[in-house]
Amino acid sequence: MLVPGQLNPSPRVLLGPGPSDVHPRVLTAMATPLIGHLDPQFLAIMNETQEMLRAVFQTANHLTFPVSATGSAGMETCVVNLIEPGDRMVVCVKGVFGQRMTDVAQRAGAAVTTIERPWGEVFELDPLRDVLKKVRPKVLGIVHAETSTGAWQPAEELGRLCHELDTLLLLDTVTSLGGVPVAIDDWGVDAVYSGTQKCLSCPPGLSPVSFSPRAVETINRRKTKVQSWYLDMTMVQRYWGEERFYHHTAPITMIYALRESLRLVLEEGLPARWARHMKNHQALKAGLAALRITYAAAEGRQLPMLNAVRIPAGVNDLATRKRLLDEFGIEIGGGLGDFKGKAWRIGLMGYSSRPNNVLVFLAALEQGLAAQGVKIEMGAGVTAANRIYAGG
Amino acid sequence: MLVPGQLNPSPRVLLGPGPSDVHPRVLTAMATPLIGHLDPQFLAIMNETQEMLRAVFQTANHLTFPVSATGSAGMETCVVNLIEPGDRMVVCVKGVFGQRMTDVAQRAGAAVTTIERPWGEVFELDPLRDVLKKVRPKVLGIVHAETSTGAWQPAEELGRLCHELDTLLLLDTVTSLGGVPVAIDDWGVDAVYSGTQKCLSCPPGLSPVSFSPRAVETINRRKTKVQSWYLDMTMVQRYWGEERFYHHTAPITMIYALRESLRLVLEEGLPARWARHMKNHQALKAGLAALRITYAAAEGRQLPMLNAVRIPAGVNDLATRKRLLDEFGIEIGGGLGDFKGKAWRIGLMGYSSRPNNVLVFLAALEQGLAAQGVKIEMGAGVTAANRIYAGG
Numbered sequence: 001m002l003v004p005g006q007l008n009p010s011p012r013v014l015l016g017p018g019p020s021d022v023h024p025r026v027l028t029a030m031a032t033p034l035i036g037h038l039d040p041q042f043l044a045i046m047n048e049t050q051e052m053l054r055a056v057f058q059t060a061n062h063l064t065f066p067v068s069a070t071g072s073a074g075m076e077t078c079v080v081n082l083i084e085p086g087d088r089m090v091v092c093v094k095g096v097f098g099q100r101m102t103d104v105a106q107r108a109g110a111a112v113t114t115i116e117r118p119w120g121e122v123f124e125l126d127p128l129r130d131v132l133k134k135v136r137p138k139v140l141g142i143v144h145a146e147t148s149t150g151a152w153q154p155a156e157e158l159g160r161l162c163h164e165l166d167t168l169l170l171l172d173t174v175t176s177l178g179g180v181p182v183a184i185d186d187w188g189v190d191a192v193y194s195g196t197q198k199c200l201s202c203p204p205g206l207s208p209v210s211f212s213p214r215a216v217e218t219i220n221r222r223k224t225k226v227q228s229w230y231l232d233m234t235m236v237q238r239y240w241g242e243e244r245f246y247h248h249t250a251p252i253t254m255i256y257a258l259r260e261s262l263r264l265v266l267e268e269g270l271p272a273r274w275a276r277h278m279k280n281h282q283a284l285k286a287g288l289a290a291l292r293i294t295y296a297a298a299e300g301r302q303l304p305m306l307n308a309v310r311i312p313a314g315v316n317d318l319a320t321r322k323r324l325l326d327e328f329g330i331e332i333g334g335g336l337g338d339f340k341g342k343a344w345r346i347g348l349m350g351y352s353s354r355p356n357n358v359l360v361f362l363a364a365l366e367q368g369l370a371a372q373g374v375k376i377e378m379g380a381g382v383t384a385a386n387r388i389y390a391g392g
Numbered sequence: 393m394l395v396p397g398q399l400n401p402s403p404r405v406l407l408g409p410g411p412s413d414v415h416p417r418v419l420t421a422m423a424t425p426l427i428g429h430l431d432p433q434f435l436a437i438m439n440e441t442q443e444m445l446r447a448v449f450q451t452a453n454h455l456t457f458p459v460s461a462t463g464s465a466g467m468e469t470c471v472v473n474l475i476e477p478g479d480r481m482v483v484c485v486k487g488v489f490g491q492r493m494t495d496v497a498q499r500a501g502a503a504v505t506t507i508e509r510p511w512g513e514v515f516e517l518d519p520l521r522d523v524l525k526k527v528r529p530k531v532l533g534i535v536h537a538e539t540s541t542g543a544w545q546p547a548e549e550l551g552r553l554c555h556e557l558d559t560l561l562l563l564d565t566v567t568s569l570g571g572v573p574v575a576i577d578d579w580g581v582d583a584v585y586s587g588t589q590k591c592l593s594c595p596p597g598l599s600p601v602s603f604s605p606r607a608v609e610t611i612n613r614r615k616t617k618v619q620s621w622y623l624d625m626t627m628v629q630r631y632w633g634e635e636r637f638y639h640h641t642a643p644i645t646m647i648y649a650l651r652e653s654l655r656l657v658l659e660e661g662l663p664a665r666w667a668r669h670m671k672n673h674q675a676l677k678a679g680l681a682a683l684r685i686t687y688a689a690a691e692g693r694q695l696p697m698l699n700a701v702r703i704p705a706g707v708n709d710l711a712t713r714k715r716l717l718d719e720f721g722i723e724i725g726g727g728l729g730d731f732k733g734k735a736w737r738i739g740l741m742g743y744s745s746r747p748n749n750v751l752v753f754l755a756a757l758e759q760g761l762a763a764q765g766v767k768i769e770m771g772a773g774v775t776a777a778n779r780i781y782a783g784g
């Protein structure tokens with residue numbers, strides 16, 4: 001066959017729902033030659049990566065490490081290890097990723113009760129308590145940052161509520177980790193998974209997870225084998241624990257990348273990083289407001305790193321996104337599920353969360369809207385955003 | 393916390409059972425900035441990668457792509473998609489990876505019949521036929537290159553045998569692909585998985601798989617959902633097929649790496665690559681013979697890329713491997729399972745399969761053995777290997 005030419009993609013500005021732009025230091029770390037997955041040097045790298053993950057998750061959980069696959073596999077890891085066939089699980093659905101968790105749990109043999117909120121909304125404590133009291137599930141699963149709607153689920157009180165009723169709390173932090181506060185121990189989260197390609201700004205390919213001692217005990221007390229060999233924590237924990245017992249070959253280069261991205265997170269500091277995400281969100285939001293573009297999630301519940309906004313009436317979704325991509329190399333996300341064709345998802349995640357990106361995106365969007373004959377005041381979006389930055 | 397320093401592992405020569413050394417072109421390809429997993433440019437990269445994978449697998453199978461996880465997940469992908477609870481499966485066990493396949497199949501609910509051969513041996517056709525006739529399984533699973541024993545299972549006739557009896561053939565080519573001939577269509581293989589970190593010399597993290605039309609039909613006719621959401625081909629094939637329908641975020645950088653490693657394979661040409669692996673194996677084998685070190689697998693059944701040899705009497709396994717690593721940066725593998733403490737596994741895979749590595753390894757080994765007081769003729773190994781190269 002004709003061998004394709006050298007890899008040569010034209011540059012992009014990644015402002016979609018992930019992957020985000022990867023910092024140059026992470027890119028070059030991946031060019032580091034490989035060492036073996038049982039090499040003493042690699043074991044030290046694993047320790048450092050786990051220690052930094054604990055810091056970012058704000059947990060002392062011993063079983064904290066990156067699953068060797070993407071975020072959805074992290075979701076599956078948590079579910080198939082905590083659930084045995086017939087176990088009751090409550091899943092909170094307010095977007096695509098809650099739906100996905102329901103599907104994963106059913107495949108694991110859970111007796112699933114779903115509770116739903118309209119897309120863009122979040123769950124309050126009282127109705128949750130009522131369901132937990134009625135169902136008495138082994139596990140409650142909920143998404144912290146729903147990537148399909150941009151809604152920010154308060155999670156501080158969920159652990160206390162679950163533990164009152166002897167339920168384990170499973171939290172999806174795929175999009176939130178590294179962008180807004182995530183405090184696994186303070187919040188009493190028993191199992192958590194995340195992704196690397198969102199606010200950690202590492203390429204996709206790993207899913208950081210963490211299990212509380214209570215969750216580990218539940219897993220080690222299982223009566224049945226975990227249905228997935230690859231994701232079976234009773235075995236994987238022997239490689240990521242003291243023994244370093246071979247299970248499967250670790251994705252070495254991806255762990256190099258995660259290590260470097262975690263170094264960047266901790267060098268910046270978590271509070272500074274959260275503040276940066278919030279500031280760029282506020283600037284973007286001011287700019288969008290000046291263009292009369294509104295958010296899908298309610299005021300006070302809008303995620304700073306994932307801005308899901310309603311596509312204005314009369315605006316062509318695909319044509320707008322194509323122009324952004326073709327003319328400016330800017331990628332934003334379309335709507336998923338219920339929001340298909342109705343929403344844009346503008347990500348300001350990790351290294352992508354920068355004033356440069358906010359300003360150039362707003363300028364490019366203004367141009368795209370004007371070209372479609374949408375009545376806007378050219379310059380209003382950029383100016384409104386710039387005032388936020390100028391105001392300190 | 394104190395943030396760890398810059399990544400700075402001391403260089404290694406990877407002559408173990410994988411990962412192998414990665415070509416500099418693959419390392420630098422991974423430093424390419426990311427693009428989105430639904431970007432038209434990325435869809436073209438996916439097409440090119442699939443087309444090259446088909447060439448390397450020697451197949452026209454449409455459903456040919458890299459699973460977003462390491463080789464063991466490729467094994468699990470094949471098993472959980474082909475098997476529904478209660479289906480009969482025969483697994484051929486002659487080392488660790490046949491054992492692993494048994495475990496994976498049982499977790500998928502298969503009624504598993506295992507047949508065994510002593511470690512280091514392979515299966516002949518006639519006894520296999522007898523078992524298939526008796527059990528009439530839906531799937532026969534067998535390992536082409538058993539990484540734990542270095543034994544090379546002939547696979548040319550297995551597909552014909554299976555299809556006579558209406559059985560699907562599942563072949564593990566984790567260690568063989570790119571190092572010895574693998575001809576999926578000619579051999580009638582219905583499902584195959586491999587790894588990237590062996591003879592393709594790409595970092596670990598992906599598992600190339602391919603399914604025959606007969607296997608795809610079996611999967612699409614399933615009565616039950618695949619137990620793994622992440623590995624469910626009925627959904628994943630919609631992303632890797634024409635629709636490009638979002639399932640999970642593809643591991644973009646790893647696909648960049650695989651694409652570059654496949655370019656290197658095809659630029660070299662498959663026959664030239666197989667011949668290179670064989671030549672370096674012959675040189676290593678001549679050198680080891682001169683040091684009176686013998687192979688675990690029978691003559692004629694020894695894999696060129698995975699040289700499993702018996703540790704000579706009186707030689708300290710760990711001390712020898714530690715010296716190779718500390719003094720020369722050379723990693724070789726210890727024994728697994730039945731071979732723990734009894735065998736070394738010397739990999740000459742992909743970019744690691746080079747005369748330089750054969751010669752320096754033999755010299756380093758000679759030094760290590762002499763330092764332990766083992767009676768060898770210093771220089772005999774290197775010279776014997778060098779004669780093979782000099783002889784053309």
